[in-house]
Amino acid sequence: MKKQSMMNQSVSRRTALGLLGAGGATAVLAGCGMGMGGGSTTRKNANPGGTPGDPLTAPIELRSSNGVLDVELTASATKLPWGDGERFALAYNGSVPGPTLRVRPGDTLRVKLNNDLGQTTNLHTHGLHVSPEGNSDNIYVMVEPGKSFSYEYRIPDDHPSGTFWYHPHHHGTVAPQIFGGLAGALIVEDRIDDIAELRGADQHVLLLSDPRIGTSKSVLDATTAEKQAGREGDVLLVNGQLQPTITAPAGKVQYWRIVNSSASRYYRLSVDAPAMYLIGTDQGRLPSPQRVNDVTLTPGQRAEVLVPLVGVGRVTLSTTEVERGKNMSMGSGMGGMGMGGGSTGASIGPTTPLLSVDVGPAQSPPANLPAEVRPAPSTPMRADRRRAISFGAMSMGNGEFVIDGQSFSADRITADPRSGTTEDWVVTNNSMMDHPFHLHVWPFQVIGRSGGGALDPGWRDTVNVPTGESVTLRIPFEDFTGKTVMHCHILDHEDLGMMANVEVS
Numbered sequence: 001m002k003k004q005s006m007m008n009q010s011v012s013r014r015t016a017l018g019l020l021g022a023g024g025a026t027a028v029l030a031g032c033g034m035g036m037g038g039g040s041t042t043r044k045n046a047n048p049g050g051t052p053g054d055p056l057t058a059p060i061e062l063r064s065s066n067g068v069l070d071v072e073l074t075a076s077a078t079k080l081p082w083g084d085g086e087r088f089a090l091a092y093n094g095s096v097p098g099p100t101l102r103v104r105p106g107d108t109l110r111v112k113l114n115n116d117l118g119q120t121t122n123l124h125t126h127g128l129h130v131s132p133e134g135n136s137d138n139i140y141v142m143v144e145p146g147k148s149f150s151y152e153y154r155i156p157d158d159h160p161s162g163t164f165w166y167h168p169h170h171h172g173t174v175a176p177q178i179f180g181g182l183a184g185a186l187i188v189e190d191r192i193d194d195i196a197e198l199r200g201a202d203q204h205v206l207l208l209s210d211p212r213i214g215t216s217k218s219v220l221d222a223t224t225a226e227k228q229a230g231r232e233g234d235v236l237l238v239n240g241q242l243q244p245t246i247t248a249p250a251g252k253v254q255y256w257r258i259v260n261s262s263a264s265r266y267y268r269l270s271v272d273a274p275a276m277y278l279i280g281t282d283q284g285r286l287p288s289p290q291r292v293n294d295v296t297l298t299p300g301q302r303a304e305v306l307v308p309l310v311g312v313g314r315v316t317l318s319t320t321e322v323e324r325g326k327n328m329s330m331g332s333g334m335g336g337m338g339m340g341g342g343s344t345g346a347s348i349g350p351t352t353p354l355l356s357v358d359v360g361p362a363q364s365p366p367a368n369l370p371a372e373v374r375p376a377p378s379t380p381m382r383a384d385r386r387r388a389i390s391f392g393a394m395s396m397g398n399g400e401f402v403i404d405g406q407s408f409s410a411d412r413i414t415a416d417p418r419s420g421t422t423e424d425w426v427v428t429n430n431s432m433m434d435h436p437f438h439l440h441v442w443p444f445q446v447i448g449r450s451g452g453g454a455l456d457p458g459w460r461d462t463v464n465v466p467t468g469e470s471v472t473l474r475i476p477f478e479d480f481t482g483k484t485v486m487h488c489h490i491l492d493h494e495d496l497g498m499m500a501n502v503e504v505s
């Protein structure tokens, strides 16, 4: 661990001095056990830590070539530079976030996961439409301490392009492992990514996280009350950095692929620029850019936005705290079944800056926004069957979070759709707080909200279900069969039992 920490510091120093050329990148790769071939590396890696105003850094990017991306990820505890000192974290290849993986539809992604954590872990590719079986996105595989496992994901030829992510999925320790820093972006690119307006934009992958800062693994501890509320950390970070800065000329368009990798925190993102445009959600692009005032992301959700830089000055990306009912549930035990109806979803401040852009003089005429970012994806006209799913919390003081009244059990099948059919799921939340519903493998569209709220645009894999309301999802169970899970993406709730099996046959 000592060695690991020194390596990170030396990487950080090189970056600060601007010396990271090919030699620097090689050093990082050698130190991390990468470089298995079948893919190329771009950009640099750094963990510059907690000094506001430092230039934004990106994790190493590993890109497929000739249809293959072969990577090795080693999960271990480490210390990352933080201000003048360091902080405890869990990291893939010594980096938080882990490497960004870029693949294309039709590719094969192979990940050899080495577990140096000293506790069981595994890997999930959140949002990928791939097989949930065998050594693909199979979250029932467990990788014991000191062991390795080789995953292989065959990405369908018609997989939507978009922003996805990877993280551990070992039931019972998902929250502390992701909260500790085990997360990375996984980008699928296709021809729509080659349109000039997107290629010409200044693209950044932004992983949002809110760790607790400390020098020992006790930062991963949480009390029962904190788990029930869903743990939130001390600081809000972008790519592991506190309030980093991007420098860009006026006239450029910022293109941000944003991932909420926090364990529990909801973000309501806004910029003080003249306009922000949403172009993609969890599952790929919207038909065309949509002008928005803000974008709310529950844990697990992603958004792709465009922000044109108009004049010289400073543009800040901020988040406002969202009322998700975490305080309503406290003090009244767990919030009993059927006692929903509180109002959530409001912005309750404070507003915290996440990132700023120092906008310099224009170097070229203002760039245009793309007119179209994806042909309109169709929603199936009708469903073959309707299913009711209920999210709840037990009031017995034992802190159990349940789906359909039951805490997670590996062998109970809660939903058993037929492959090739489409289902409507009415997900009801009978507890006192909001829960983000997430389904693996099969994307859905939101077609109804009992509370009358706006229907979330685009295809999704994670959606907020407000307290006391129900949300109706239309889900085509296409392409794959097998067993996987649905769960609450407040990861402490998932660890406390708010997960259930789905088996498609």
Ligand code: C2O
Binding pocket: 124, 126, 167, 169, 300, 438, 440, 485, 487, 489
């Ligand atoms: Cu982001 Cu079941 O996971």
Ligand code: CU
Binding pocket: 124, 125, 126, 127, 438, 439, 440
């Ligand atoms: Cu997932």
Ligand code: CU
Binding pocket: 434, 435, 436, 488, 489, 490, 493, 494, 498
């Ligand atoms: Cu929850």
